[in-house]
Amino acid sequence: MRTRAAAAALSFARLWRRALPRPWPNAACDPTTERCRAPPSAAERRRASRNAGRATADGPTVRSYDWTVARATRAPAGVERELVLVNGEFPGPAIHARLGDQVRVRVRNALEGDESTSVHFHGMHQRGSNAMDGVPGVTQCGIPPGGEMTYVFNVTQTGTFWWHSHSHQQRGDGMFGALVLTGPDEQYVAGRDYDDDLLVVVHDHYHRPAAEAYSWYLSRQSSGFEPVPDVGLINGRGRADCARLPAAVRPRCDASKGQTARFEFVPGRRYRLRIINTSSLAELSVSLDDHVLSVVEADSTEVEPLDVHYVPLGPGQRYSVLVEADSLLPAVLLRVHMHKSCFNYVNLALDRDFAAVVEYSAPPIGLAGRLRRAIRSASRPPVSAAWQDVLPEQECVDLDPTQLRPLADGHVPDADIRYQIQPKNIQLERMNLAPFGFINRTSFMPAIGAPNLHVALGLVDAADTVAVPTVSARYNTPRWGGDQLVVDVPFGSVVEIVIQNSDEAAHPFHLHGHDFWVLDTYAEYKIGLGAWRPYYTDRYRLEGALKRDTVMVPRRGYAVIRWVADNPGLWAMHCHILWHLSAGMMMQWSVGLDRVSEQPTAAMLEHCAHERELGAALLRPLPGDEFRKNTVTVPHGPTLPE
Structure with missing residues (x-):
């Protein structure tokens, strides 16, 4: 005391100290050792400049990373267990780049069996590079064992981001790392x-x-x-x-x-x-x-x-x-x-x-x-x-968004269209009471070997792939295959989404490809359901609204977000709790697909062809399959309205 x-x-x-000159004005911090040190020597600067992934040139440059994904045994808290690591690091390597740079990440899959992998760069808009968004079933097929591909995208944003696997549950096994982007347009400058x-x-x-x-x-x-x-x-x-x-x-x-x-x-x-x-x-x-x-x-x-x-x-x-x-x-x-x-x-x-x-x-x-x-x-x-x-x-909620005022113009344009979605964990007796995640009436189940972007570009017909069993027990969707909620929104429109959460758990919702304004969040702390009503628009914060890409939707409450659909592509939106996402709590927004000019790489097409060849060998029984009939040979056919 x-x-x-x-x-x-x-x-x-x-x-007194605040009046003193600061020592080491050019000191650096090494993120691998977590220690700040004195300014680097000339020899250290020369060595750093040879590292393409951490280059320090003033102009735009190519930041190249070479990654190998493999399982390894570690004891990060003193308890040994197997992890999925990039280059044997936990967490994985940090990516550093500047505005205008090009990032190239070569990923080799050294996992065993039929375990594929992928990399999503969380928060990256991927303008002009929707194929690099890293979501199996949506923008690519997983990278198969022994395979490799290179993610390439231009840096058009600045700030703090991160990357992680979007395959299986690999994020929970340690496949993630930091992504830091800087540039001259930042207001807070090192x-x-x-x-x-x-x-x-x-x-x-x-x-x-x-x-x-x-x-x-x-x-x-x-x-x-x-x-x-x-x-x-x-x-x-x-x-x-x-x-x-x-x-x-x-x-x-x-x-x-x-x-x-x-x-x-x-x-x-x-x-x-x-x-x-x-x-x-x-x-x-x-x-x-x-x-x-x-x-x-x-x-x-x-x-x-x-x-x-x-x-x-x-x-x-x-x-x-x-x-x-x-x-x-x-x-x-x-x-x-x-x-x-x-x-x-x-x-x-x-x-x-x-x-x-x-x-x-x-x-x-x-x-x-x-x-x-x-x-x-x-x-x-x-x-x-x-x-x-x-x-x-009492609740899992965000830092109060009304207290956070963006430095940039926070004026929110009027909405052109409004959608209401309802994420829900549902336990069905016919699914052996497994808690599958739904958005509206759909639990995400992608087609095999036919990611939606490839389907949209006419590179593959989902109807020609093996049918997959669906949690909803409906026919596979005729266009996309599997069981998927894909909503077309007019290009350039201002979209308002009301996320109504009736679950007893909060849902951190993440939108790919876009940032959104957080207009309103509400939680019912006592009893009942904090349901959104149309006249609640009076509560919206339309001036000085915060923009972000992940929002906590409170339990028994809602969140209202608004975004401009100006980035062509197919963009996932999902709960970021690993267990909810894995269980199907994901949907997609289709934005201006006629404006997508990029083409998947040869490696991507090869991976999907390999996946289609495996076909039924990749199917896994769903919980409750022993109580159901004809769950694997579900034919393609009309689907029910969403």
Whole structure:
């Protein structure tokens, strides 16, 4: 506990330090070691310039990455398990590029059996490169084992993004990483508004393979409850409590292999923390002891600074915060809290609070340094205190969008058309009570070897592919095959979407290819359903509305978003909870397909031909198939209205 004298000294020293010149004005932060260091030497700069993926030329350049996807055994929290990794890294390699650059990512699939893979660049609009959006069944077929393809796209945006697999449950097995894009049009500039970047990737983690967890989720054992995580990680590091683990898992646990993520602050510097939630399920709140977080970015949209103590993030969301390194404590905790209201049962192995350590480097010379040394010596061992704000545990919701004001014009145009969609987890007796995800009356089930973009371009006829069993037990859709909700919207129209959520769980909804304005969100905290009504348009925030690409739709509530359909292509929209997405909670928007001029690469066509050759060998039984008849040989035919 600090004395009054120590607290006074702390406040005075902070004011004094802010008047001091900042050391290391050109210091850099290495995201692989999470440590800030002195400016690179000439030799280091020469070595960096030879790295095509991290080139630093002033003009546009090609940023090339060479990735191999393979399974490997790791113990990120002290518990050994198999992960799906890119180049053996967890999290995967970070991509850095500048506005106007071209990014080329060569992906080789070294997985075994028939496990395909893919890469989606979350938040990228992919203007003119819809085929590179990385969604199997929509824009491509999966990259088969032994196969490879190169994703190529031009950088037309700036901000904090991330990439992840869109195949199977590979994201839950560790196939994800950061994507940071910078450019001259940014309002918050490194070297002027802040000194260094730090990547803070926060995520939940399971001690079993994601496919195993998903199989449990679809079984009667789950009662429709999503698998609750076993531990939380920061930049792939964490510590599990071996004593709390089930007996079957305990032999795989070695506490000495667990690691705590560490960052280093240089006193007097200002840091930009790029926080990314890559979780399969958990909403997380991030705070930093003894430091105020100034939010300046939400899902790549720059906003006016908003000072907070906690930043909540749903799966798929990102925030940037500026932090003054002005604490006189030798070390503080960067805390992450999992919201229990997102979970349907208690996992006794899980500690919902986890943290990284932020250490201060040697204090500067002068009065501030002497005061800091005195406080350090008087406070050993160093223990920082969490902020005493009461976290709102009752719901999983976004940071209040009305508090975030975009720096760019936030005026929202009038809507030309409105759609209402209703995501819902439904358990059907004929499906053995498996909790499949629906949007309206459709649970996404793509055709085999006929992604919709290829169908739209006339490269393949879905009717010529093997029919797939559908959760709805309907005929395969005549145009697209499988069971898919694809909505045509006029090119250039302003589209309003009311997402009505009657589930007992929040849904973080992500739209590919576009950003959207968040006009209104509402949750019914007590009883009943917070249903949207047409006269609720009076509640819309039409001036200063926040634009983003992922929004938390509260449980028993709704969200209203609006976007301009000006990017030709087929664009997925789905819940970003891994278990809901895997179970079918996805739809697509068809925008100006007659304006799509790009053609899939030869590798993409080859992968789809291979998939069609395998045909029925890729079909998997659906839960409840043992109680049904003719589930595999479903003919193509007319479908019911959506």
